[in-house]
Amino acid sequence: MANTFGYGGMTNHLGDMQFSKFILVIGANPAVNHPVSMVHILRAKESGAKIVCVDPHFSKTAAKADEYVRIRSGTDVAFVYGMINYIVEQKLYDEKYLKERVYGYEEIFKEAKKYPLNVTSDITGIPAETIKSVATQMAKAKPASLIWNQGLTQHTVGTSNTRIMPILQLILGNIGKNGGGVNILRGHDNVQGASDMGNLSDTLPGYYGLGEGPWKHFCKHWYVDYEWMKGRFKSKEMMEKTGYALSTWRFGVLDEENFGNNANTPLKALVVIGNGISTTSLLDKTKAALDKLDLVVFIDPYVNDVAVITERKDNLFLLPAASQMETSGSVAATNRAYQWRYQVMKPMFECREDHEILFDLAERLGFKEEFQRSLYEIAKKEGRKEFIWPDDATTEMAQSIRSIALQGMSAKRLKEHCDNWHMFDKVTLGGYGPMKNQYYGLPWPCWSDKHPGTPVMYNDSIPVMQGGMGFRVNWGEKAPDGTSMLSSRKLPNAKIGGHLAITADNIESVLGIKLSAKEKEAVKGTTFATGTTNILVEKALEAGICPYGNGKARMVVWNWYDKIPLHREPLHSIRQDLVSKYPTFPDKKDLFRANVRFESEQKKDWKKDYPLNMLTGRLVAHMGTGTETRSAKYLAEIAHTMFVEIHPNTAFNLGIKDKDDVWVYGVGGTRILVKAKLSYRVDENSVFLPQNFSGVYSGESLLDRYPDGTKPYAIGEAASLVVGYGYDYNTACPETKSGLCRVEKA
Numbered sequence: 001m002a003n004t005f006g007y008g009g010m011t012n013h014l015g016d017m018q019f020s021k022f023i024l025v026i027g028a029n030p031a032v033n034h035p036v037s038m039v040h041i042l043r044a045k046e047s048g049a050k051i052v053c054v055d056p057h058f059s060k061t062a063a064k065a066d067e068y069v070r071i072r073s074g075t076d077v078a079f080v081y082g083m084i085n086y087i088v089e090q091k092l093y094d095e096k097y098l099k100e101r102v103y104g105y106e107e108i109f110k111e112a113k114k115y116p117l118n119v120t121s122d123i124t125g126i127p128a129e130t131i132k133s134v135a136t137q138m139a140k141a142k143p144a145s146l147i148w149n150q151g152l153t154q155h156t157v158g159t160s161n162t163r164i165m166p167i168l169q170l171i172l173g174n175i176g177k178n179g180g181g182v183n184i185l186r187g188h189d190n191v192q193g194a195s196d197m198g199n200l201s202d203t204l205p206g207y208y209g210l211g212e213g214p215w216k217h218f219c220k221h222w223y224v225d226y227e228w229m230k231g232r233f234k235s236k237e238m239m240e241k242t243g244y245a246l247s248t249w250r251f252g253v254l255d256e257e258n259f260g261n262n263a264n265t266p267l268k269a270l271v272v273i274g275n276g277i278s279t280t281s282l283l284d285k286t287k288a289a290l291d292k293l294d295l296v297v298f299i300d301p302y303v304n305d306v307a308v309i310t311e312r313k314d315n316l317f318l319l320p321a322a323s324q325m326e327t328s329g330s331v332a333a334t335n336r337a338y339q340w341r342y343q344v345m346k347p348m349f350e351c352r353e354d355h356e357i358l359f360d361l362a363e364r365l366g367f368k369e370e371f372q373r374s375l376y377e378i379a380k381k382e383g384r385k386e387f388i389w390p391d392d393a394t395t396e397m398a399q400s401i402r403s404i405a406l407q408g409m410s411a412k413r414l415k416e417h418c419d420n421w422h423m424f425d426k427v428t429l430g431g432y433g434p435m436k437n438q439y440y441g442l443p444w445p446c447w448s449d450k451h452p453g454t455p456v457m458y459n460d461s462i463p464v465m466q467g468g469m470g471f472r473v474n475w476g477e478k479a480p481d482g483t484s485m486l487s488s489r490k491l492p493n494a495k496i497g498g499h500l501a502i503t504a505d506n507i508e509s510v511l512g513i514k515l516s517a518k519e520k521e522a523v524k525g526t527t528f529a530t531g532t533t534n535i536l537v538e539k540a541l542e543a544g545i546c547p548y549g550n551g552k553a554r555m556v557v558w559n560w561y562d563k564i565p566l567h568r569e570p571l572h573s574i575r576q577d578l579v580s581k582y583p584t585f586p587d588k589k590d591l592f593r594a595n596v597r598f599e600s601e602q603k604k605d606w607k608k609d610y611p612l613n614m615l616t617g618r619l620v621a622h623m624g625t626g627t628e629t630r631s632a633k634y635l636a637e638i639a640h641t642m643f644v645e646i647h648p649n650t651a652f653n654l655g656i657k658d659k660d661d662v663w664v665y666g667v668g669g670t671r672i673l674v675k676a677k678l679s680y681r682v683d684e685n686s687v688f689l690p691q692n693f694s695g696v697y698s699g700e701s702l703l704d705r706y707p708d709g710t711k712p713y714a715i716g717e718a719a720s721l722v723v724g725y726g727y728d729y730n731t732a733c734p735e736t737k738s739g740l741c742r743v744e745k746a
């Protein structure tokens with residue numbers, strides 16, 4: 001997902017947090033969800049770093065932090081503006097850094113004025129003194145790191161949250177520094193790789209977008225004709241149009257008003273590969289959509305949990321996929337580093353690796369030859385008749401994805417890193433001996449086969465060949481108000497200071513060099529990110545500059561609805577009294593092909609019937625839907641029962657005792673039957689549901705529906721059945737972290 005910095009992922013890395021003097025964990029629970037990162041956080045703590053955890057739920061991370069700050073969910077933007085306002089008043093910001101490297105901070109300072117301590121405190125529920133002390137400590141600690149994850153993204157204001165956090169770090173001059181940065185701990189194994197590979201409906205691989213230019217770029221690398229590719233789509237418009245999202249596809253099956261966003265056709269078939277989908281909010285809509293489709297296919301090592309939720313009896317297929325133990329290839333870690341994964345064992349029984357299944361699917365659909373062509377071309381170049389999987393696929397990926405610079409990677413280089421794992425420093429990622437001058441996993445951007453990779457992004461005080469860079473120039477040379485978007489700083493050894501991204505057209509004037517006629521021909525019409533040669537990039541590196549330019553980070557996104565992040569109340573807010581002052585967005589048409597309600601949903605007085613704020617999150621013993629972990633005997637023994645955490649005072653008022661069966665009602669009228677767990681981890685206005693269960697649907701066990709031999713050891717109601725309507729305004733990520741519900745004794 002595009003953020004202030006252009007692309008998602010950690011700016012720094014896990015070990016680097018050991019250099020921090022202060023770590024703000026906001027909207028993440030690494031003690032449960034990222035235990036390896038927690039080791040580094042605790043090491044930082046041992047060396048004197050202060051750890052502050054801001055969370056509506058007293059998490060296991062909160063328990064290990066120096067200070068726990070309880071926040072009302074969905075109010076992080078207001079909290080950070082409150083901090084910024086105080087930081088500005090006290091002149092604790094890094095003025096030099098802002099002047100040299102940042103655009104638009106004046107706008108942010110202006111907005112922050114609306115958030116004096118008392119106002120911020122009222123919105124967030126955090127005492128004024130605490131806001132002051134967190135702001136002061138963080139501003140004075142040099143460097144300070146900031147960590148977030150889904151506690152910030154799963155909101156209607158998710159993208160605003162993911163913008164305001166880097167903004168805070170820029171104001172403090174903490175981006176591009178060891179021990180600083182914004183460190184987004186990612187979700188699944190290889191989820192960073194999945195987004196790098198463009199497994200999203202709004203972009204091709206490498207975040208190139210869906211325009212004609214990107215399509216042509218990839219057609220060239222895939223050795224297929226652009227016109228042929230276009231012919232696979234109904235029209236050029238549909239080829240370049242954002243597709244459905246995991247959250248919106250159901251509306252494309254169920255609601256006629258949305259068919260217009262999809263070339264006037266309802267969705268007819270669904271193939272689910274490596275996704276739980278029972279964890280997506282509005283599970284009742286997922287069920288209805290699955291029941292209605294013509295064809296549903298699951299490609300999964302397990303029986304996908306929604307396969308037992310649907311009532312359909314026909315045209316429902318489970319294709320057994322191999323597990324990751326049975327496959328090999330490159331995977332990306334949360335810090336943009338790639339690793340080689342060797343196969344541990346051959347696929348067992350009738351299961352097959354995902355790519356084999358997809359090759360077969362392409363054959364049945366009639367384009368296997370085109371699908372595999374680039375692999376054969378890569379083999380041919382090396383004098384082979386057959387391609388080698390997955391090595392040649394890694395070559396294709398590295399050669400085509402130049403936007404974030406994967407071209408310095410290769411299967412050979414990644415295997416060397418894996419084989420020499422012991423030759424890298426765990427804290428700095430730097431290599432020793434044969435691995436000298438390389439960083440473990442070649443975190444992108446890795447500009448060439450001589451480049452070491454980039455452990456800390458946007459560090460402009462080291463040379464480009466050591467991983468140095470300014471901010472990406474992605475928004476043109478000038479802002480609409482005429483301000484230059486180029487940095488006024490220069491990388492060490494660089495020929496020039498702030499500059500545009502390198503293209504065939506500007507390279508001679510920007511670098512003051514001459515290309516030979518042959519070079520000119522080879523790079524014609526391309527940029528550092530397109531084309532098939534690395535000539536433009538190599539020339540830039542020779543001049544000591546970063547090929548993507550050296551610009552300013554922008555805090556104002558002039559082409560977005562919210563040009564700067566604004567506090568907006570959740571769709572179903574526990575503070576109805578604040579909705580008119582901080583209303584949500586207007587309704588939005590065609591957001592990932594669905595017409596999505598914002599304002600019109602928020603209008604109702606929801607709190608009357610649904611008086612409790614509903615939080616959701618994870619358990620340490622289970623992963624995702626729990627499909628895999630609830631089928632593991634010992635994990636199922638540790639966490640076997642779905643529950644709702646409720647404050648003892650609230651429970652008392654509702655006549656509920658610990659371990660009572662209770663119904664939790666969602667705003668959509670759905671309900672789930674779970675055990676009450678009395679707990680001070682939530683405040684009196686909130687309840688917490690774990691997201692890791694499935695196999696029970698609104699009080700009914702589905703255990704008999706699993707094929708013999710596949711029944712999980714533990715089942716439970718899915719929180720997603722009661723998580724309400726609501727989506728991020730830009731990404732359509734469901735609002736699972738703030739919502740309303742009602743709890744009744746069963």
Ligand SMILES: Nc1nc2c(c(=O)[nH]1)N[C@H]1C(S)=C(S)[C@@H](COP(=O)(O)OP(=O)(O)OC[C@H]3O[C@@H](n4cnc5c(=O)[nH]c(N)nc54)[C@H](O)[C@@H]3O)O[C@H]1N2
Binds near residue numbers: 029059
């Ligand atoms: N054991 C285990 N590990 C996992 C997973 C798993 O299922 N089980 N899942 C993996 C995946 S896919 C992901 S994406 C990551 C997720 O990792 P995390 O984001 O750490 O996971 P969550 O527990 O969903 O949420 C984190 C915290 O955000 C808090 N929170 C909720 N709302 C707000 C809010 O408005 N503001 C703030 N500041 N905090 C809020 C929650 O109370 C919770 O403590 O974990 C990964 N690791």
Ligand SMILES: Nc1nc2c(c(=O)[nH]1)N[C@H]1C(S)=C(S)[C@@H](COP(=O)(O)OP(=O)(O)OC[C@H]3O[C@@H](n4cnc5c(=O)[nH]c(N)nc54)[C@H](O)[C@@H]3O)O[C@H]1N2
Binds near residue numbers: 276277300
């Ligand atoms: N209420 C609430 N809802 C949430 C969240 C929340 O915090 N609160 N978090 C959201 C987030 S961040 C996420 S990521 C989702 C959870 O994400 P899901 O994708 O729903 O969860 P998983 O259980 O990890 O599902 C992965 C599926 O892939 C299968 N699988 C595993 N390995 C392979 C493989 O190699 N090949 C194939 N083909 N399949 C494989 C597994 O068996 C499983 O069925 O939940 C989301 N929903």
Ligand SMILES: [Mo]
Binds near residue numbers: 186187188
């Ligand atoms: Mo996730």
